[in-house]
Amino acid sequence: MTGRIDGISGPTVNVKMPGLRLYDRVYVGHAMLTGEVVRLAKQGAVIQVYENTAGLAMGEPVRGAGLPLAVRLGPGLLSGIFDGLQRPLQRLKEEIGPFITGGQEISALDYTRKFHFFPQKNKGEEVKQGDILGYFAEGAFKHHLVSRWNGTLAWLVSGACRLDSPIGRFEDGTEIPGSLEWPVRVPRPYRRKLTVSDPLLTGQRCVDFLFPMARGGTVILPGGFGTGKTILEQSIAKFADVDIVVYVGCGERGNEMAELIDEFGGLNDPWTGRKLMERTIFVANTSNMPVAAREASIYTAVSMAEYYRDMGLNVLLLADSLSRWAEALREISSSLEEMPGEEGYPTYLASRLSSFFERAGTVETLSGATGSLSMILSVSPPGGDFTEPVTQACMRATGGFLMLDTTLAHRRHFPAINWLQSYSLYEKSAMAYFNGSLSPAWEEAIRRCRDILSREMSLTAVAEIVGHDGLQDADRLLMRTAETIRQEFLCQNAYTEDAFSPPEKTLAAIAAILQGHDSAAEKITKGGTLDEIVP
Amino acid sequence: MRLSEHIYKTIAAIRGVLLFVENVRGAVMGEMTRVISPDGRVMEGEVLKIEGGDVLIQVFGETRGLDLENTSVVFTDSVKKAPLARDILGRIFNGSFLPVDSLPMFVPRKWARISGFPINPTARARPEEFIETGFSVIDGLNTLVKGQKLPIFSCAGLPSKELTTAILKNAGLAGGGKDFVIVFAALGLTHNEYSYYLQALGEMRTDFTAFVNMADEPVMERLLAPRFALTAAEYLAFELGMDVLVVITDMTNYCDALREVSTAREELPGRRGYPGFMYSDLSSIYERAGRIKGMSGSITMIPVITIPEDDITHPIPDLTGYITEGQIVMSRDLHQKGIFPPVDVLPSLSRLMQRGIGAGHTRGDHRQIANQLYKYYAKGRELRRLEAIVGRDGMTEADKRLLDFAEAFEREFVAQGAKRKNINETLDTGIELIKRFCGGGP
Ligand SMILES: Nc1ncnc2c1ncn2[C@@H]1O[C@H](COP(=O)(O)OP(=O)(O)OP(=O)(O)O)[C@@H](O)[C@H]1O
Ligand SMILES: [Mg+2]
Numbered sequence: 001m002t003g004r005i006d007g008i009s010g011p012t013v014n015v016k017m018p019g020l021r022l023y024d025r026v027y028v029g030h031a032m033l034t035g036e037v038v039r040l041a042k043q044g045a046v047i048q049v050y051e052n053t054a055g056l057a058m059g060e061p062v063r064g065a066g067l068p069l070a071v072r073l074g075p076g077l078l079s080g081i082f083d084g085l086q087r088p089l090q091r092l093k094e095e096i097g098p099f100i101t102g103g104q105e106i107s108a109l110d111y112t113r114k115f116h117f118f119p120q121k122n123k124g125e126e127v128k129q130g131d132i133l134g135y136f137a138e139g140a141f142k143h144h145l146v147s148r149w150n151g152t153l154a155w156l157v158s159g160a161c162r163l164d165s166p167i168g169r170f171e172d173g174t175e176i177p178g179s180l181e182w183p184v185r186v187p188r189p190y191r192r193k194l195t196v197s198d199p200l201l202t203g204q205r206c207v208d209f210l211f212p213m214a215r216g217g218t219v220i221l222p223g224g225f226g227t228g229k230t231i232l233e234q235s236i237a238k239f240a241d242v243d244i245v246v247y248v249g250c251g252e253r254g255n256e257m258a259e260l261i262d263e264f265g266g267l268n269d270p271w272t273g274r275k276l277m278e279r280t281i282f283v284a285n286t287s288n289m290p291v292a293a294r295e296a297s298i299y300t301a302v303s304m305a306e307y308y309r310d311m312g313l314n315v316l317l318l319a320d321s322l323s324r325w326a327e328a329l330r331e332i333s334s335s336l337e338e339m340p341g342e343e344g345y346p347t348y349l350a351s352r353l354s355s356f357f358e359r360a361g362t363v364e365t366l367s368g369a370t371g372s373l374s375m376i377l378s379v380s381p382p383g384g385d386f387t388e389p390v391t392q393a394c395m396r397a398t399g400g401f402l403m404l405d406t407t408l409a410h411r412r413h414f415p416a417i418n419w420l421q422s423y424s425l426y427e428k429s430a431m432a433y434f435n436g437s438l439s440p441a442w443e444e445a446i447r448r449c450r451d452i453l454s455r456e457m458s459l460t461a462v463a464e465i466v467g468h469d470g471l472q473d474a475d476r477l478l479m480r481t482a483e484t485i486r487q488e489f490l491c492q493n494a495y496t497e498d499a500f501s502p503p504e505k506t507l508a509a510i511a512a513i514l515q516g517h518d519s520a521a522e523k524i525t526k527g528g529t530l531d532e533i534v535p
Numbered sequence: 536m537r538l539s540e541h542i543y544k545t546i547a548a549i550r551g552v553l554l555f556v557e558n559v560r561g562a563v564m565g566e567m568t569r570v571i572s573p574d575g576r577v578m579e580g581e582v583l584k585i586e587g588g589d590v591l592i593q594v595f596g597e598t599r600g601l602d603l604e605n606t607s608v609v610f611t612d613s614v615k616k617a618p619l620a621r622d623i624l625g626r627i628f629n630g631s632f633l634p635v636d637s638l639p640m641f642v643p644r645k646w647a648r649i650s651g652f653p654i655n656p657t658a659r660a661r662p663e664e665f666i667e668t669g670f671s672v673i674d675g676l677n678t679l680v681k682g683q684k685l686p687i688f689s690c691a692g693l694p695s696k697e698l699t700t701a702i703l704k705n706a707g708l709a710g711g712g713k714d715f716v717i718v719f720a721a722l723g724l725t726h727n728e729y730s731y732y733l734q735a736l737g738e739m740r741t742d743f744t745a746f747v748n749m750a751d752e753p754v755m756e757r758l759l760a761p762r763f764a765l766t767a768a769e770y771l772a773f774e775l776g777m778d779v780l781v782v783i784t785d786m787t788n789y790c791d792a793l794r795e796v797s798t799a800r801e802e803l804p805g806r807r808g809y810p811g812f813m814y815s816d817l818s819s820i821y822e823r824a825g826r827i828k829g830m831s832g833s834i835t836m837i838p839v840i841t842i843p844e845d846d847i848t849h850p851i852p853d854l855t856g857y858i859t860e861g862q863i864v865m866s867r868d869l870h871q872k873g874i875f876p877p878v879d880v881l882p883s884l885s886r887l888m889q890r891g892i893g894a895g896h897t898r899g900d901h902r903q904i905a906n907q908l909y910k911y912y913a914k915g916r917e918l919r920r921l922e923a924i925v926g927r928d929g930m931t932e933a934d935k936r937l938l939d940f941a942e943a944f945e946r947e948f949v950a951q952g953a954k955r956k957n958i959n960e961t962l963d964t965g966i967e968l969i970k971r972f973c974g975g976g977p
Contacts, residue, residue, distance in 0.1 A: 007584075008564040055563060057566075254825060255662060262661055382806055385848070412913075
């Protein structure tokens with residue numbers, strides 16, 4: 001199936017070509033740039049090209065792949081670094097050098113690498129769709145191979161194998177490959193969704209304690225530039241209590257990605273002690289890489305995340321930043337000359353976002369296991385104004401809102417999470433969990449911490465008028481405690497040992513502050529003055 | 536594909552800098568064209584959009600005098616490229632890469648696409664080597680490192696020109712590395728500014744290449760000049776192994792040119808009329824800074840921005856801040872106090888500083904000094920607000936000391952006039968201040 005280029009505008013190409021289907025993948029021009037059919041009409045198809053269109057000429061060939069834009073799923077994705085189209089960036093570098101010139105197609109999976117397969121079904125056994133046939137050893141993980149068919153097994157490999165030939169066969173002749181292709185825009189199937197309940201520990205005190213995240217939940221981190229979105233995403237990527245992390249650098253800085261990748265190489269997972277890289281997949285489509293591939297990057301990432309979820313694992317998808325994805329959508333929409341909605345974003349922005357968030361959740365997998373996919377996504381509102389369309393559309397569809405505050409960031413209060421305006425809908429279930437598994441003191445500590453912080457705010461207003469010395473000792477004590485909570489508990493320097501705080505440490509820290517407060521308060525009621533009690 | 540140049544005289548319409556040409560065969564996206572006016576003037580143009588045989592061309596130059604009948608368009612089959620050679624050093628060019636220093640054009644050794652190619656993120660090396668600007672407030676508290684992009688945010692009426700030229704003259708590798716060069720791009724200059732910068736270039740002690748675009752020169756050249764500058768920088772850095780500092784002033788003029796061109800193309804305007812793709816466009820410039828593993832050169836970038844209406848949420852500083860690795864913010868208050876450079880350290884930040892300072896980079900005590908100076912100054916500044924309400928007499932001794940510290944910090948650490956300070960002098964000034972007001976010291 002081939003046609004010829006009939007028009008080019010920004011990242012889109014027109015082609016007259018019969019037989020194309022919507023969202024089919026195509027190869028454009030002599031350079032074989034990857035594209036996707038985004039619109040079909042009698043006059044021709046419109047193709048969104050995932051690479052720079054400069055240099056494409058009229059009349060160059062367009063070839064249909066007959067398949068939708070897809071990712072390859074199989075063993076060997078972990079510790080990989082891919083671009084928005086799932087091209088392995090390290091292998092790309094080895095082949096063409098440090099600059100990405102476009103038009104290269106390299107598979108995400110290494111088909112020549114040897115894996116070890118441990119079958120769990122035998123020859124002659126009846127197998128149903130969703131059954132686990134066996135697993136590959138992928139680092140520390142049992143990488144399940146789930147059957148996509150019903151049938152009787154004729155043969156299944158045991159031991160060393162490669163992905164370039166089948167690893168088994170059914171009696172009816174159907175071959176069993178070790179990997180598969182999955183269309184990125186289609187959610188992977190599961191049996192049913194379960195309610196989200198267990199907390200997802202992040203190691204960040206302010207998050208775990210005040211605004212907890214849940215396994216299968218979705219949280220956004222909106223904040224102006226320099227408010228610490230990236231550092232928070234990165235810290236969570238390092239310390240989150242999950243099996244697999246998929247980190248998407250979506251339209252952000254190259255240096256940041258380099259730094260993260262470099263750093264991950266030398267770190268261990270604080271929960272298991274294993275190499276952090278072994279549980280991580282990076283998708284890096286930096287701001288100067290093609291815009292259309294940026295749009296695809298979050299789908300590439302979420303498809304890989306779902307794939308591991310389907311093995312009954314807890315997966316966390318981190319994306320920095322969703323706003324850059326939305327801007328890519330806007331750029332493409334505008335080159336398609338679609339009717340713009342608010343601030344030029346296409347009118348389907350909100351529905352695209354909410355169907356993306358819907359891919360998060362805790363599920364019963366086709367094999368009957370429980371797996372979860374959680375999302376923590378940064379949002380970069382223009383001018384730090386949270387009323388803009390992307391932040392608003394995200395807020396309506398997600399369960400947590402960690403508002404990063406420019407004023408706090410300028411005071412170098414990091415993470416700059418505004419404790420008065422942020423919220424988490426997972427608070428109740430998390431509270432129940434911590435009260436049970438850690439200590440009943442957890443809930444009471446939260447209540448008191450909130451109380452002190454909100455009273456501090458009213459007292460600050462008073463102090464602005466009467467001066468600090470005009471306040472009563474009990475109130476001055478409260479302000480001191482609030483300051484301690486802010487500076488020593490809520491602040492967490494990402495560059496020190498303190499960057500990771502497990503819940504026991506979090507509770508101990510807040511308990512110590514509250515206790516100090518109580519004993520000082522008691523002395524004051526007994527007639528002591530603040531200056532005597534706390535030097 | 537065509538094998539040679541094609542000439543067309545089939546212009547269907549001209550609108551501003553846009554030319555609509557009909558019945559073109561095999562046009563290439565981004566292709567360079569030559570537009571020849573009836574009186575023989577030759578301008579360049581670039582293919583923006585193709586629909587069947589209809590081609591939309593954006594002309595880099597003055598379209599006045601073009602007509603439909605006698606203007607011809609030559610399609611060259613090639614995207615915009617820049618001529619490159621070591622001989623660009625010491626030279627001054629305009630926004631079309633033509634010499635304006637009355638020396639002959641150099642002989643190009645190679646040609647490279649001016650839009651460049653993105654650096655593979657896995658090929659990037661982390662920025663971590665200190666670049667000395669000679670200004671304490673930058674070197675000490677907002678340290679610039681090789682491969683970083685760190686903009687200067689100025690406001691109308693603030694001495695950004697003076698700061699920029701001082702950096703041009705003073706910047707270098709600590710210890711004076713020899714392969715350090717500067718690529719300077721000046722966009723939308725008035726004639727006054729031009730002579731000012733020209734004089735500064737004459738006084739430079741490092742090798743440089745300059746691209747100068749005047750306010751009355753074509754808007755399109757304002758969009759091209761930074762790309763020429765960066766293509767030149769990439770050549771010097773990644774082919775000749777030099778450490779290149781790229782200084783671009785003023786990106787506000789660049790963004791206004793972008794808005795103008797985008798409006799002419801009837802593209803949908805975004806915030807405040809700036810195009811919706813401005814983030815991607817600016818990153819295609821700023822992201823060209825960096826280091827590459829296994830290569831000795833580097834590109835470090837200082838873009839200068841004049842914040843329109845003193846509003847930091849304006850799309851130009853906002854999108855810039857979203858792409859760069861920190862910002863150096865100039866303040867009207869400090870300027871009014873007569874402090875030069877009037878850099879406010881509170882909103883300023885170098886995000887890549889952490890790895891570029893300390894033993895082996897600057898000095899072992901750097902981090903500690905920087906943290907303390909920042910902390911005491913932030914406190915002092917907060918106390919100034921209180922002082923305004925309750926008066927100095929109502930404050931404790933400790934608070935008064937911090938107030939005095941803040942004052943002295945501005946006058947003795949931030950302010951340094953035109954004098955260059957090396958990192959040791961900077962840090963020693965810091966230590967002395969801390970000792971004087973806050974006891975002990977590091
Ligand atoms: N937890 C933290 N501990 C210490 N410093 C921090 C922390 N979080 C942020 N910072 C400081 O703030 C700077 C900016 O943080 P970060 O890069 O995460 O911002 P951002 O919100 O991602 O900005 P942008 O939108 O421009 O990408 C960092 O370089 C660092 O100096
Ligand atoms: Mg960021």
